Structures are given as C-alpha cells and as structure tokens.
Amino acid sequence: MIRISARMNENSDTRRPVVAIIDDDADLRQTLAALMEENGLGSVALADGASFFALGPAPEVDLALIDLKLTSENGLALALRIRDRFGLPIVMLTGRGDEMDKIIGLETGVDDYLLKPFNPRELIARIRAVLRRSGYPALDQADRSTSAIVRFGAMRLDQTRRELLGPDGSEIPLTNAEYRLLDYLLRNPDRVIPRTELLHELGNDLSQYMDRTIDVLILRLRRKIETVPSKPIHLQTRRGQGYVFVPRSPA
Template structure:
C-alpha cells in the first residue's frame, strides 16, 4: 500500500442468505470502519476469498440449502480465518457444535448493532489483527466503579493496574447492566430478563453463578462484596463508590 492510500479497515465476509439482513449488516460495518464483503452462500464465500484478503468470516448458522457449520469447517480447513456465527433462538445445540468446530464466537439474532461491532472487534484483537482502528480509551464510553473501568466501546474491564480482566459475554452484559442501574436494588427477575435475549435457557441458579464469578473478578474479598451486594429477599444492588 502506498503512502497516498487511505488505511483500510478489516475485511469481513458476511455469509447470509437473507438479502435484507446481509445488506443491513454490510451498512453497519461500513459505518464502523470495516470493509464488508456480503455473499449469499459458501460458493460466494470462496469466490470472494479468492478475490479479497479476508480478515474474518461472519456466517449464518442456518444457510438455506446448506449448513453454516459445514462452511465453518471448510473455512477452518482452507483458511486461517476467525469465524463468528450468527444463530437463531432455537440453535443452542448447534451453537455448541459450532464453537467446537472452530467458531471463535457466536451472536444471537436479533442482535444489538453496537454489540455485534464490539464482538467482531474483540475476535479480531484476539486473533492478532493489528490494523484495527478503535477509539482511544480516553474517547471511549467509560463507566467507572472503585478502581475499575468498564470500556463499553471495547467491551473491556480494566483493573486497578491498567490490565484487562477477561469477562465472558454473560458476565460483561450483567456488569454493564448493573453499571447502567447503580445504587438501586435489582430483582433477579430483572437480571434474567436482561440476559434472556441471548440466554433464554438461563435459570435462577445461573444468575447466582454469574454473580459469584463477577465478585471474584471485581471484589477484593468476594465473600464480603463492597460493589455487588446482596439484599436478601429483594435482589442485588451495585455500589459504584467504596
């Protein structure tokens, strides 16, 4: 690339047989600095991969007439390319199989546009992509509590030492929800509803597990939480200051 050419964003193949959704995702990615390559099927994908230097494949699990899982396996066999699967609400088993066959992440339809962009960026970072243009943290959407910062643009939790603390998608969503609703008691039914769009099979026990995991990551003494506190018989309250 010559010095006069503008920097190119990551090239993302969008494999989806729904024309309207494919074009909508392409527009979203273009607005956020990506270079979308929308195709309808595996034939279109491999034709595009021969003509473009792809950085990531976004693949619909339920391609008409073929399996997105099969395409993911073929991509893994032929190309060193990170893969994110788009899945429907009833595809729990296939999501697990998809991750086992090489998908780096999945996202449920219908999805939040900002979340899709953030998840693609996160997968690209983890895969070692070096040309990703992301706003500086000073310009990002930051929510702070105690000595921690949650960077919503990068979907990162930054600890007191400035290092990232790894969060699962469910942990991130729960923490973000608490930070959007600080200093008020939140019933567990509200937490289940918040997680329900992407985790429809969650039960009460799962909330307890997520609370326990978050406390291990953000509390000096998890058994004596100062941020994520329990209000017995009512729910939970998140205190941003200590």
Template sequence: MTLENQNQNQTPPVIAIVDDDHEVRETLCELLSSSGFTPIACESSADFLALGEPPAVDLAIIDLRLRGESGLDLAVQIGARYALPIVMLTGVGDEIDKIIGLETGADDYLMKPFNPRELVARIRSVLRRYGHGVNRTPSLPEHTIAFGTKQIDLQSRILLDQSGHEIPLTNGEYRLLEYLARNPSRVISRPELLSELGSDMERYVDRTIDVLILRLRRKIEDTPSKPVHLQTRRSQGYFFKLDAG
C-alpha cells in the first residue's frame, strides 16, 4: 500500500517547508502532495513559529540559508522545544553547516539540487523512526539484502528484524550498513568508508566511524562485543559477513 492509498483512519503526515525561495516552496509542495503528504509552506522562521504551540506538523524541512537568518537557529529552537523531526536542505559548499546541522538536532540533510524520490524516501524513513504510521510497499526480493535473521530493505531504506519489525537506524548508520552489506566478504578500509559517508565528515573521521560501528553492532549483533557480521580487521578496516555460519 502506498501513501496515496493509506487507510482512511490514518491522517497523512503534515510537512512544514521552511524555504525563502518561492519556486522551491511550490515545487516541494507539489512533490509532497503527490506523494501523499500534506505540505505547509513557510517563507521564514516567523512563519513556522506562527503555526502554533506546538506546531501541528509531523516533520519540518528547513533550508539552511534563509534570507536574513539562519535555518540552523530555527533547528535549534525546534530541538529545544519540540520532539519534531527535521530534514535540512543545504547548498553545494555548505559542508560545515551540514555537520553543525546534524549536531544541533537535525535528523537528516539533503544537498540541493536533490533527487525528488530520494527526498521522499528520506522523509518517510525519518517519520518511521519517530513512530509515525507511514505505510510502505513490500519490497521485491531483489530490493533486499539478508544477513543472519535480519533484512535490509533497499527500496525503503530500512532494516527489518526476523519478525518484519523495523530496527531504527539514523541516516549515517543506514548508509554505512548498506555499503558494508553491498560489499561483503572483503576488507573495507576506514578511508573507503569515510568516502562513502561523504567528504563533509573528513574532520570527524575517527569519531564518526567508531561511533557508527559501535551503534550498528548494538543493533545488528546478538553479542556486540563478539560481532559475527560486522568484524574488525586490525590495522586494515572492517569485514562484513552475510552468513553468520
């Protein structure tokens, strides 16, 4: 079942779009409406904050470069006051802003120009992590990677346990897991993993890789201290096994 065919008892997610570009707002409103969401266009932080206390929205898309203000400031305000997921839009060359954005509470970011389908997929993934009942179309076998008792749904960008329940992953955790699973049974170096995560993470190499690996093991391994799937190859990198045997 797609978002367009949701159960009548389930209200479509309401998405606030905070962007000072009129054309961008119109484009995103059309995209989200056609994807089963209810968009609300906001030109500024003031427009968003005028939506209410708390705002009656399920997710906010915020442009980092708002006219005369910073989208980061709005993200900080939202993070301090509401349990509201945030997806940030950033322009080319805003690498530092992306890092700051993620560290100030944003759940995901996407660089302009972006692929519309990817933005919709990111929004759905973030909403699922927050427990919003977003339905998804069951993936075909070729859209999955199975390892142990778990399964990666490449189409919906989620990890499922043996009962078909989603195991919540951040965007960074998912990207790292998918890359490892797509390249099993070979040693993958830290620089290669860093390159896959993106150049914006360069100044956080050790912290980023170590934290993501630790978090992933806690979510995919029965005994994280004795990993079966995500193994370390000392002084070389990491090795991913699909078969636990």
C-alpha cells in the first residue's frame, strides 16, 4: 500500500522534501513514515522497487531510503537503478555483516548508509544532511539556527549540519566516513585512541582487510584539516598505540 504525504506549495522555498521509504517490512515502513512526519518530512512508503517505479516517470520524491536486504530484489542494485534513472539522493539501511555492500554502495553513488538497529535521531540527521546537499534552502536555514559547533584550531565542525568549515567559513567536503571519524575524535580529545576502537566506532568487522580502512581515512582527513598533512598538528599518530586528536593549535 502506498502512502503519499502531500507536499507544500511547489513554488515555495518552505515546501518539505518527500522521502520514498522502500522496505518490505510493513511495520518498519509505518514507523519510518511516522518518523518522517514528526520531523517535518513528507513520505511515500513502498514495499519494493516495482511499487516505486509504478509512481510514474517523474515520481514526486526527493530522496530514497532503501533497505539493503529486500526479500524480492537486491537493495543496492535497486538504489543504483533509481539513482541512474532519476538522479535521486540515496540513503541505505543495512544490517550487520554487510560491510562490503556498504563500501560498494558508497563507491558507486549511494550518498549515505545507516546500520540497523539505528537511532531515529541519527537517521533524521543523516537524511537532512543529504537533502541539504541536494539543495533545500528552508531546511538549510532551519538547521543553521540550531547548529552545534565544535572548534579546533581555525576550523569548525558543525555537528547538526555535519559540515566542516575552514578558516574563511567555506565548507570543506567530507565523506560520511570522514565525518564520523572526525566527530568521534573531537568527542574524545587529548586521548590516545587505539585503531581497533576507531574501527569499532565506524562499524567495521575488524578483519585484516578492513583494518586498512583507518589508514586511508586518516590520510584523507589529514589532507583536509592539516596545513601540512605530513606534519600533523591535530591528528597525531602514537606509534604502536593509535591516534590522538589535539584540538588546540600550538602557540
């Protein structure tokens, strides 16, 4: 059964975005649709990809929220079909043990993913962040008024908008993994954090292959937050122990 929430005036900057929820769990669909409504988002609740494509050649939705493990089809393949055909931003819901699917999804165009069971507030924050990047001025303005800012050196991390701002106030783009890593480091300043702890925080399975993920993320993050990445001031290595984040710049 399709549930479509009416949009506000299409010509108004204050119209609310509509999220297509594609999940074959009827109870979860209903819960997610109610969650969207409670947070000022419209919703279209669908059981499968066929129901989504039945909406027509120009479905009135602004983002697709898709369960990776749909019973009747591959959720990732469906996400990429929707992305290629309609250009919609995609957020995936995944289960534990789906690490390779997450990596493939993020590398091939999925905008974000969230592990089930998830925190409803985090899901809404992720969806709003993706929608902001897609261009919703009213949503952007509302989030600016309630932003939580954490400063380090000459930079700022907006934890509400999930944005990194440089010394001149311009945004420095972060991938989801880079943001999560930086956010965790800022929440645990001046403490040596073992690599295994960072892997656990990012939801990886600690296998030898996935262990390399931290090395890559650290290098990428340093290029974005350090003046001289090879001589980091903030994101420092403690050889044989892990990493420590120093928010203060040296005098």
